[in-house]
Amino acid sequence: MKPPSELDSPPTIENPVAGIDQSKGDFRYDVAYEFDAGSGLNEETVRYISRVKQEAPWLLDFRLKALKTFLSKPMPTHWATRDLENINFDKIRYYLSQGQKPKRTWDEVPDDIKRTFERLGIPEQERKFLAGVEAQFDSEAAYSNIKEAVAKQGVIFVNSTEGLREHPDLFRKFFGKVIPTGDNKFSALNSAVFSGGSFIYVPPGVKVSHPLQAYFRINAENFGQFERTLIIADEGSEVTYMEGCTAPKFSTSTLHSAVVELVALKGAKIQYITVQNWANNVFNLVTKRGVAHEEAEIKWIDCNIGSRLTMKYPGVVLKGRKARGEVISIALANDGQHQDTGAKMIHAADETTSNIVAKSISVGQGRSTYRGLIHIPKHLKGCKNNTECDALLINTNSRTDTYPAISVKGDRNTTQHEASVSKVNEEMIFYMQSRGLTEGQAMSLAVNGFINDLAREFPMEYSVELKRLIDLEMEGSVG
Amino acid sequence: MTNTTSTSVAPTGVFTPEAFAARLAADSAAPAWWRDRRRAAYERFAALPMPSRKDEAWRFSNLSGLSLEGVALGPTGKDERLARAPFGPSALTFLNGERIGDHAVTGLPSGVIVTTLRDAAAKHADLLKEHFMAQEQKLGSEKFAALHAAFVADGAFIHVPKGVEVADPIVVVHAAGSGMAVFPHTLVIAGDNAKVTVVDYFVSVGSNNQGSAAPTLQLAVGANDLYAGHGAALIYIGAQDWSRSTLAFQLNSIVVGRDAKAQSLNLHLGGKQARHESHSQLRAPGAFSEMLALTVASENQEFDQRTLQIHQAPDTKSDLLYKNTLRDKSRTVFSGLIIVDPDAQRTDAYQSNRNLMLSEDAEASSLPGLEIQANDVRCTHGATSSRIDPEQEFYLQSRGITRAAADELITFGFFEEVLNRLENDGLHEALRDLIRGKFQK
């Protein structure tokens, strides 16, 4: 039972940044689709997608091969949850769009789509603090624009369809190289039916001062969104990319299966920020990996709050000397959710360092899982990995699992892994209550304190909202 | 979706149905219930496939080294002598599974039973039935556990009745001749408020032991069942010193009752490839299992350790510390899992794996895992791999100690943390000597 308090009623949220509060994304407007590949997946589905995108023959071949790989690979249920078996691939719609060419101004975006993004606050954010925005609606970007000053520096920021058409050589050089089609069943699926996502190229030495943002919106029921993102930061350049997402709550399940490849060439820095807030019916099965060359740095900042099941283990292949990789991960699993997240660090050169900090919160019957992979092969020297993962369990029936795998060869490298599981300190809650806070408020403060050091890694606009969302989730967790 | 069904192979190697039938026939004195269990176990063994790449429980293990070929089940020679007895005189000594000598074990407090499984089958059938291999194997070696259950004909049976304390360690030696397949077994039941220390020493005898001539394969598939009753204190030492051509499995099961403490320390020295699986079940409030292990890996040895700490009741505690030193091209795998059942509130569980890398070619893998389904818990784990700290080395050298001596001191210091947890001082020295022996080889 909750203690009576005026603050106990659901707070009204003023959302400076959309994509965080789940209730905010739970709406939908009817949209007339011009292109529809229908339900189910076969060779014809793939051919249809390739045809409407007017793709080169090599790409159609690539997709068809990927389809075969997808079909031949078993579900990874020997280590992963059996909930994966509940995905009905025959019911999913693999391609829905109003056209393949995104608009450059919001005025040109059709009204039925525009009002969705306006309600989510995307144009407003763009004005405030972004260097460029891509807004994907189901399978294709409805809007894509980069600020002129940034474009003038030679930065390319388009969706993958445009990227393939306009920069075929650059695209093809890196595409599928970081994450091969057969990496896993879902990377193969994405490779067969991908559409949308961002293509970014930052020329040597260019430092993009404001983030580029992509927003992924699922609007249709029984839909599968398969965006493909490729970011190349040339020597000495720097870029920050943020992605947000929402979908309405449907009674049927929705699939989101992206592939994201990052390439940081010598001395480059890529920071990739995700705030994942899919509705609770979305299977979110994403493969994300970057290659960091000499003295380059790739940092994944990953926050998972939504979805029914998320399986995502951002990775960095530390290919060049002194390359650095980092994963900062926050996961919050509430009733009916399983956040199966983690990180992979593959050391492939001397003096490479990697750092992983993962914190998860399990509320109600929520389940959070951490999986980690650290690999330091033979004859490397001066490599270091540090991993910390902490889990907080709120209710008696909450669950958490930790499954790291660390493999080190030789005596010239060091790894350190620490993990802990705890509950919120009751003395602390009592102390706060004795000062007049409700149990829910005290719990919110405690949980925010738990992730505070990580929340600071997010841009201000996001971290403020992260805190509000935790307040919301905690309200219902006690009593 | 197509899913190619692989034909499951379940090789039995030299352990053919005929070999099993012969083995069982040779043991005509065994009671019917045991013979039935052995038949059932053989069927499980024959039906289960060998571990494959897809088995998570065998991640990082060298599967190609697993073989059921090239070893003999008999006849057993009794003329071979034990090279040494680091733990002093033994209560029971087995060579190739058969007890050597038939003198009664003396000098024990009244009521304490130290005898063979065969003898216990005749005299203490109920105790044996209830406890012998009664716990489920869950860590991947189910096939080998079944092999053990089918072929084990004898072993040690130790029962300390309620309230009785045994001061001196009870030492059991399991020796194996070259080329033999052996199935050592030790069953320990510490009754309520009883106290006992048991040492299992596993050693190879014959020409093969000290590394001469062409290596002859040896297979050791051992198991033990350790039970600590209400308020009991059970200390178990397993010192494994098989020959370098041995493929060794040791399946260790610990069941801890209310307010009882079980402390186990496994020392791993020998074997070509040695896999050790250890389960601790914390059955009732106040139960505490302390799981310790020391591994001295060198040359091409692989030590593969899998552990499970299962908290089945509230207010239980487990503490695991596994330390490995790796030299030459050796490999170690540590995979540990702490499971906290939904009702096991106020669990306090700790798990730590420390690898000291002493060569460029050594490889250590750690898989420290947690599965927690109760929220009021304190569970932590840690895994580190590192070399000797150069600052420590410098500090010792600045006192005039040579670098080699400094490294040895630091390495022994690394083990001391584990040895110091053991209460019995006499055992410390024996364990230190064994470790030193391997280092100086």
Next chain:
Amino acid sequence: MIPLPSQITFFNPMPTLEIKNLQVAIGEKPIVKGLNLTIRSGEVHAIMGPNGTGKSTLAKAIAGHPDYAVTGGDVLLDGKSVLEMETDERARAGLFLAFQYPSEIPGVSIANFLRAAMQARLGEGEEIDATAYYKRLYEKMDMLKIDRKFTSRAVNEGFSGGEKKRCEILQMAMLEPRFALMDETDSGLDIDALKIVAEGVNALRGPGLGVLLITHYQRLLNHIVPDQVHVMWDGRIVKSGDKGLALQLEAKGYDWVKSELAAT
């Protein structure tokens, strides 16, 4: 009087530690830039200086820490260069470094550690007499007010700052070096602990021991009175004097040295 080389080798009437134009770098960065100092047995010298001036670098380099590269000059013990020696050889030759931050050596007890260090000083086949060893160890521990239980504790592990420093002095007392380099021995000590440590050092003072005290503050020198005081600045000794110099420094601060240097 300068002893003849033959006297050094054969009679060794006055052992010396000579630091000649010593230059030390960490990585590419020069830290000690041509330092000269001679300490004779029986003398206590103090080197004072602000942080980052190279005092600790000097001590580590003399002891042979692998991270500190000697790029020029020499360090001579009784006329013989130690630079080619390993750290442990230097220690056995009679050098002792009391660390500012002593390492923790898990699992290695103080008793075993000291025994190994003393054993290392004996010839092949010689064994130290355990009874005599413990007798001496306990004597020295009593002198330094160290609980005898400490012998079974791992070296420096979980020790307080004061305990670590006393443990350093205990080692010095047991190993009887000919020259001791004491790096910021007073850091982290309250006044009581400081007195115990100082008493320990004073008890060891004598004709057979030369001491180099490295310190930032004058307060240690109230308790261990030096024969000579040197001020180190930017990798060199820029001023030397008697114990009065330390008091001057305390009163006027290091800026005084700085302004004097600027004036010359």
